[in-house]
Amino acid sequence: MTPSPGGRTSVTAPAAPPSRVRVHNFSISLDGFGTGEGQTLDAPFGHAGHRLLQWALPTATFAAMGLHGASTPTTGVDDAFAARWADGIGAEIMGRNKFGPQRGPWEDTDWRGWWGADPPFHTPAVVLTHHPRPTLRMDGGTSFHFVDAAPVQALAAARALAGGRDIRIGGGVSTVREFLAADLIDQMHLVVVPVLLGRGVRLWEGLEGLDQRFHIESTASPRGVTHLMFWRR
């Protein structure tokens, strides 16, 4: 090997990767509903129950979030997809219904989300609401920032909290739909579950031609769901 003049190889530091906007583990029924009808404190997904998450709950990834019921977590095909949800994420954006079942002005300010003192996010999370309230700082690095903003402004707020890392759009259904409609999503992992919910909140409204903005690949898992990966053309 011949040293270059000056005795060292000239290298340029790689540019920081751009901060991407990602959706992960987003499950819809075969008829396109991302959640059921009638969310309550006892039924976060309404009449859908946990049917849309049956594929995910046994995985090691969901077990590590404390959301599992499996005695022996799986590390198969479903976990290979599920596991990608946190890597490189600096902040999440979620709709208010993902945070909790209250509507309108906050009456129960003791509510700190569905996830207990140490939520599984471990990053800042922007909660979209027309009723801002002070930031909640939780154990384990999660904080909830209540913001009344359209998608573009919410994304700017999340980026300001994300330290240059990626933003996850965490749901619910309307939030994912709004970010897709605003063409703000770079990558989306969608899971189609072969159940017919019949009612609830549809993902696919007003998104005609969306497929033309993305590469799409899909694979069926042995548990019977279909994983679809979308990434921007």
Add this chain to the structure above:
Amino acid sequence: MTPSPGGRTSVTAPAAPPSRVRVHNFSISLDGFGTGEGQTLDAPFGHAGHRLLQWALPTATFAAMGLHGASTPTTGVDDAFAARWADGIGAEIMGRNKFGPQRGPWEDTDWRGWWGADPPFHTPAVVLTHHPRPTLRMDGGTSFHFVDAAPVQALAAARALAGGRDIRIGGGVSTVREFLAADLIDQMHLVVVPVLLGRGVRLWEGLEGLDQRFHIESTASPRGVTHLMFWRR
């Protein structure tokens, strides 16, 4: 080998298999539309064009129907599913919109379907319409029988024409939906195509809980569609 008494083995003729009701190659968009909006003579699938059939047109099965555009028909995964559409079928039931674009009383009685003098069905086909007309007998064994009937009666009419063989529900979307709602389908091959049509005729209306009546398996094909097989529990 010891001959049984009487010198022959006692056998019973197998019972004739029951006539099943089947759906094949039925394609829907990711957002659940089985056809687009605005069917016309030049656009049988409305604004959807041929997007829902892109997976099928290159197959040897569709090439043999005269519907292809491929120079070298494929005999891969998609064809393995497509090929099952005709075997054992004794009659088809189709909605009027599959037969043609006319609505209301028949004004153009010269219309003999989209398929030319020798349609690919080669069996009797019951066409559901509120405006009965005389039976059309085509080349190659296809005949069109125009019947004003609800699903159960239409099925009886098809069985009377099918010689004990299976009945195919050939579409369109509303016809498949009505037969599913009436719980008359025994097997269904559904193909989910990763396009977002946004508008048209939805398959999944009023079918909540349908999945509980079926076993469902799915596999993704290399061309990017997902084949789902439903069979009665």
